[in-house]
Amino acid sequence: MAIYAVWNNKGGVGKSYLTFQLASEYARQNPTKRVLVVDLCPQANSSSMLLGGMINGENILNQIHSATQRKTISGYIEDRIRSPYIPTNTGSNYVINVSTYNSRVPNNLYLVTGDEQLELQASRVVSASFPGPHDAWRTVHLWINDLISDVCNSWNNVDTCVFIDCNPSFSIYTELALTAAERLLIPFSADGSSKRAVKAVLSLVYGERRHQNEPQSDFYLNSNRYSMALPQIYMYVGNRLTQMNNSSASAFKTVVTDIGDEIWKVWQTKPNIFCIHPNGSSTPNNKKSFRTMFHYEVNDANTASVVSGALGIPIAILTAGNKNVSGRTIKVNQTQLDKQVPNIVALAGMIE
Ligand SMILES: Nc1ncnc2c1ncn2[C@@H]1O[C@H](COP(=O)(O)OP(=O)(O)OP(=O)(O)O)[C@@H](O)[C@H]1O
Ligand SMILES: [Mg+2]
Numbered sequence: 001m002a003i004y005a006v007w008n009n010k011g012g013v014g015k016s017y018l019t020f021q022l023a024s025e026y027a028r029q030n031p032t033k034r035v036l037v038v039d040l041c042p043q044a045n046s047s048s049m050l051l052g053g054m055i056n057g058e059n060i061l062n063q064i065h066s067a068t069q070r071k072t073i074s075g076y077i078e079d080r081i082r083s084p085y086i087p088t089n090t091g092s093n094y095v096i097n098v099s100t101y102n103s104r105v106p107n108n109l110y111l112v113t114g115d116e117q118l119e120l121q122a123s124r125v126v127s128a129s130f131p132g133p134h135d136a137w138r139t140v141h142l143w144i145n146d147l148i149s150d151v152c153n154s155w156n157n158v159d160t161c162v163f164i165d166c167n168p169s170f171s172i173y174t175e176l177a178l179t180a181a182e183r184l185l186i187p188f189s190a191d192g193s194s195k196r197a198v199k200a201v202l203s204l205v206y207g208e209r210r211h212q213n214e215p216q217s218d219f220y221l222n223s224n225r226y227s228m229a230l231p232q233i234y235m236y237v238g239n240r241l242t243q244m245n246n247s248s249a250s251a252f253k254t255v256v257t258d259i260g261d262e263i264w265k266v267w268q269t270k271p272n273i274f275c276i277h278p279n280g281s282s283t284p285n286n287k288k289s290f291r292t293m294f295h296y297e298v299n300d301a302n303t304a305s306v307v308s309g310a311l312g313i314p315i316a317i318l319t320a321g322n323k324n325v326s327g328r329t330i331k332v333n334q335t336q337l338d339k340q341v342p343n344i345v346a347l348a349g350m351i352e
Contacts, residue, residue, distance in 0.1 A: 001152065001157075001159065001160045001161065001162070002161055002162070002182055002183060002351070002352055003148060003162040003164070003180055003181045003182045003183065004161070004162065004163050004164065004181060004182075004183045004184070004185055004234065004351070005164045005166055005177045005178055005180070005181035005183070005184050005185070005231055006018060006019050006022075006163060006164065006165055006166060006185045006187065007166040007174060007177065007178070007184060007185075007186065007201070008168065008186050008187055008188055008194075008197050008198065008201060009168060009169070009170060009197040009198075009200040009201050009204065010168055010188070010189070010193060010194055010196075010197030011168040012168075012189075013187045013188055013189045013194065013197075013239060014187045014189070014237075014239035014240060014298070015041075015046075015165055015166060015168070015187055016041065016043075016045035016046040016049065016165050017045075017046075017049070017239075017305070017309060018185070018187055018237065018239065018298065019037060019039075019046040019163050019165040020046050020049040020050055020309065020314070021308075021314060021315055021316075021344045022163060022185075022344070022347060022348055022351065023035050023037045023046075023050070023109060023163045024050070024105050024106065024109060024314035024316070025314060025316050025344050025345060025347075025348035026161055026163075026348040026351050027105070027106040027108050027109040028106050028314070028316065028317070028348075029345075029348055029349065030108075030161070031106065031108060032108075032159070033108065033158070033159045033160060033161060034108050034109075034110060034155060034158055034159070034160045034161075035106075035108060035109045035110065035160070035161050035162075035163070036095070036110045036111070036112070036148070036151060036160055036161075036162045036163070037050060037098075037109070037110070037111045037112070037162075037163050037164075037165065038073065038111075038112045038144065038147070038148065038162065038163070038164045038165070038177075038180075039073060039111065039112060039113055039114030039164075039165050040073060040114065040118070040144070040164055040165060040166055040167065040173045040174070040176070040177050041114050041118075041165050041166060041167040041173075042114065042115065042116045042117075042118040042119045042167060043114065043116070043167065044061060044113065044114030044115060044116065045114070045165075046114065046165040047061060047111060047113045047114040048061055048312075049308075049309045049312050050098050050102065050105060050109070050111055050312065051098065051101045051102055051111075051113075051312060052101060052102040052104075052311070052312035053309060053310045053311045053312035053313075054309075054310040054311075054325070054326060055326060056101075056102065056311075056312065057101075057102070057312050060101045061113065064096075064113055065115060065116075065117075070115065070117070071093070071094055071096060071113070072094060072112070072113040072114070072115035072117075073094065073112050073113060073114060073115050073118065074115035074117035074118055074121060075093070075094050075115075076090065076091055076093075076094045076112065076143075076147055077118065077121050077125065077143070078121065080125075080128075080140075080143045080146075081121060081124045081125065081128060084128040084129075084132070084136070084139065084140055085132070085133055085136065085139045085140075087146045087150075088146075089146075089150055090150065091112075091146065091147035091148070091149070091150025091151050091154075092150050092151050092153070092154035094112050094113075094147070095110050095111065095112055095151050095154075096110065096111055096112075096113065097109075097110055098110065098111050102312050104311075104312060104313045104314065104317065105312070105314060110151075112147065112151075114165070118173060122171060122172055122173070125140065125143075125172045125173075125176075126172050128140050129141065129172070135226065137222050137226070138222070138226040138228065140176075141175060141176055141179040141222075141223075141228070142179060142180075143176055144164070144176045144177060144179065144180035145179060145180040147180075148162055148180055161351065164177045164180065164181055166178075170200075170204050170217070170219070175219045178205060178219070178230065178231055179223070179228060181231040182229075182231055182232065182275075183231050183232055183233075183234040183275050184205070184231040184232065184233050184234060185234055185235055185236075185237060186198065186201055186233065186235070186236040186237065187236075187237045187238075187239045188236060188237070188238060188239065188259060189238075189239055189240055189241070190238065190241045190252035190253075190255045190256050191252070191255060192255060194255065194259065195255055195258055195259050195262070198236065198259050198262060198263070199262060202262070202263070202266055203216075203217070204217045204219065204220070205217075205219070205220065205230060205231070206220065206230065206266070206270065206273050207220040207221075207224075208266060208270075230273065232272075232273055232274055232275035233263070233273055233274045233275065233294065234275045234277065234294075235294050235295070235296050235350070236259065236260075236263055236294060236295060236296075237296045237297070237298060237347070238256055238259075238295070238296070238297040238298070239297075239298045240298070240299070240300040241256060241297055241299070241300075260291060260295055263294065263295075264287055264290055264291075267284075267290055267294075271283070274294065276293070277293065277350065277352055278350070278352055279352060281293065296343075296347055296350070297343070298340060298343045298344065298347065299339040299340050299343055300339070300340070301315060301336045301337060301339050301340035301341075302336050303330060303331070303332060303333070303336055304318060304332045304333070304336035304337050304340065305336075305340065306325075306330075307323050307325060307330055307332050310325045310326070311323065311325060315337065315340055315341055315344055316341050316344055316345055318332060318337060319332070319337075320332050320333055320334040320337060
């Protein structure tokens with residue numbers, strides 16, 4: 001089993017879109033395994049796409065959210081707010097099989113649905129972690145870990161791959177996700193603020209200091225204090241880099257190179273925070289082989305991406321032609337699909 005968090009401190013870089021595409025494609029490529037998406041974002045964007053997109057997915061989300069028993073991440077968080085320090089073993093009550101609602105996704109794909117109530121619960125989660133018993137911080141930070149264990153136990157520990165979609169801010173939920181995750185996928189886009197956000201990830205999670213005497217995050221300090229493993233960087237994924245037009249192409253290229261350099265610098269001092277892959281590969285010994293292992297790019301597929309998300313049809317099975325999106329006919333071109341489908345298929349193939 002492997003647990004991946006998809007996180008970047010910057011909004012709108014494609015965390016939810018990539019979670020949707022990767023989880024669906026990984027499930028398609030690995031029909032004998034189970035795939036679990038834990039949507040830890042109050043916006044529930046990946047849940048919406050998985051459940052069928054803008055119309056169907058949103059309707060289903062509304063139904064799930066208005067049921068008396070909330071079968072969502074918030075239902076589980078509520079259990080844990082009531083029992084912060086003793087595991088409730090209730091995680092499996094909150095999982096749904098996505099194909100029951102959306103026939104376009106493989107039937108081995110499961111979801112703990114995102115929920116806007118996470119926002120209302122956040123302050124109670126934080127107060128459960130401090131003050132409290134001496135290891136309250138540690139116990140509360142293991143909640144999502146417990147949730148995933150509950151689900152896997154209920155599946156008799158069949159081989160499972162987990163993707164956790166995070167919200168952009170370094171909220172308590174992001175901390176819980178990063179504690180549960182073994183590996184980190186960092187999507188980024190090619191602009192200046194993305195560069196700052198990648199630096200923020202390195203500093204918030206791994207305690208990298210940008211200036212001397214800069215304070216380190218409580219998350220980093222407490223993870224060390226309680227000897228809790230941090231997720232290892234699996235890949236940083238340049239997303240939609242090709243949306244740039246030619247005149248700005250070289251500026252964007254500089255940003256992508258700068259981000260790569262920043263991460264390369266960290267590799268040189270802290271190689272242990274990176275996950276060597278695929279299993280059995282030799283350790284990169286120069287910048288080129290480092291980049292080959294850890295850097296990946298996913299192209300923009302323009303209208304095809306919009307249609308894929310809006311209809312909840314994973315891009316790898318979306319076909320070219322006219323599609324009905326909210327009563328309007330939208331044309332998907334094969335050339336758009338050809339730009340992104342091979343990226344998603346190959347990226348899912350690199351997930352172990
Ligand atoms: N490779 C891509 N090609 C085309 N469109 C994309 C691609 N990746 C993401 N998008 C689109 O970009 C927008 C932002 O993506 P998304 O919502 O996944 O970002 P996010 O990082 O999850 O945002 P937030 O921080 O708000 O959670 C969405 O409309 C999504 O469909
Ligand atoms: Mg998102």
